[in-house]
Amino acid sequence: MENYEIIQTIGEGSFGQVSKIRRKADGKLLVWKEIKYGAMNEREKQQLVAEVNILRELRHPNIVRYYDRLIDKVNSRIYIVMEFCEGGDMSGVIKKCKRDRDFLPEEIIWKIFMQIVLALHECHKRKDGKILHRDLKPANIFLDSSMNVKLGDFGLSRMMGQESEFAKTHVGTPYYMSPEQITDSHYNEKSDIWSLGCLLYEFASLSRPFEAPNAGALAVKIKSGKVEKLPTRYSEELQRVVNWMLNMDPNMRPSVEDLLNLSQVSLRIREKK
Ligand SMILES: CNC(=O)c1c(C)[nH]c(/C=C2\C(=O)Nc3ccc(Cl)cc32)c1C
Numbered sequence: 418m419e420n421y422e423i424i425q426t427i428g429e430g431s432f433g434q435v436s437k438i439r440r441k442a443d444g445k446l447l448v449w450k451e452i453k454y455g456a457m458n459e460r461e462k463q464q465l466v467a468e469v470n471i472l473r474e475l476r477h478p479n480i481v482r483y484y485d486r487l488i489d490k491v492n493s494r495i496y497i498v499m500e501f502c503e504g505g506d507m508s509g510v511i512k513k514c515k516r517d518r519d520f521l522p523e524e525i526i527w528k529i530f531m532q533i534v535l536a537l538h539e540c541h542k543r544k545d546g547k548i549l550h551r552d553l554k555p556a557n558i559f560l561d562s563s564m565n566v567k568l569g570d571f572g573l574s575r576m577m578g579q580e581s582e583f584a585k586t587h588v589g590t591p592y593y594m595s596p597e598q599i600t601d602s603h604y605n606e607k608s609d610i611w612s613l614g615c616l617l618y619e620f621a622s623l624s625r626p627f628e629a630p631n632a633g634a635l636a637v638k639i640k641s642g643k644v645e646k647l648p649t650r651y652s653e654e655l656q657r658v659v660n661w662m663l664n665m666d667p668n669m670r671p672s673v674e675d676l677l678n679l680s681q682v683s684l685r686i687r688e689k690k
Pocket residue numbers: 427428430431435448450481499500501502503504505506509559569570
């Protein structure tokens with residue numbers, strides 16, 4: 418801990434406080450996420466260690482970079498040191514757009530979407546078992562200083578997924594939960610695609626596809642499969658891709674590969690190179 422200086426707390430990440438820190442050796446700005454593991458049982462602790470090890474392996478320009486982990490045994494806390502993204506998270510961007518009544522230009526939406534698809538591709542393509550995000554939402558999508566999009570909080574979600582006791586005391590309203598997760602809480606990569614569909618919907622309409630005051634009413638809405646159309650300012654193509662990902666049948670949803678081959682996405686991947 419002595420290698421870092423805490424600057425300020427910048428957010429309540431899922432399951433832990435996120436603070437902006439400075440590495441003393443070179444003054445580099447980073448963040449750390451504090452996770453209190455005192456209340457975890459043995460299995461959950463194993464899971465946490467396994468998932469931090471997953472984080473360490475993920476190296477991709479669109480995934481928040483893991484730098485270090487510090488264990489404070491005295492206070493049963495683990496600190497995960499990660500990349501600082503000075504643009505904050507997409508939930509902040511969406512709130513600002515809403516406040517200013519300013520829709521995101523379609524061009525920007527596709528650029529953001531393309532980078533998240535690339536990040537998911539990196540995780541889904543892994544040899545030894547896919548890493549499923551399980552918690553794709555605007556608050557887990559970060560922007561760095563050059564507007565590059567970074568998927569954050571990766572991997573920790575298995576440990577913190579709905580099924581774990583530890584998470585039960587921490588999880589918010591699961592707005593992006595897929596229909597199959599509600600019925601048989603069966604989670605696979607097509608559930609990540611459902612959440613990605615909810616994300617893309619929210620970037621365009623600045624509101625969630627399914628809103629409800631509590632988890633019960635939310636489940637009814639998600640199971641109804643009814644979704645408002647996007648604002649008419651956006652193309653048919655954007656509407657079609659959202660509808661494709663929000664298909665009630667997981668098998669009818671696109672794979673990450675299908676999304677990479679979309680003209681709107683592949684075009685921008687080539688532009689990036
Ligand atoms: C208002 N929000 C901010 O100012 C903000 C900024 C500038 N950065 C963040 C958050 C992160 C950040 O900058 N890097 C991160 C890596 C992992 C996680 Cl879970 C969160 C972050 C936040 C919440």
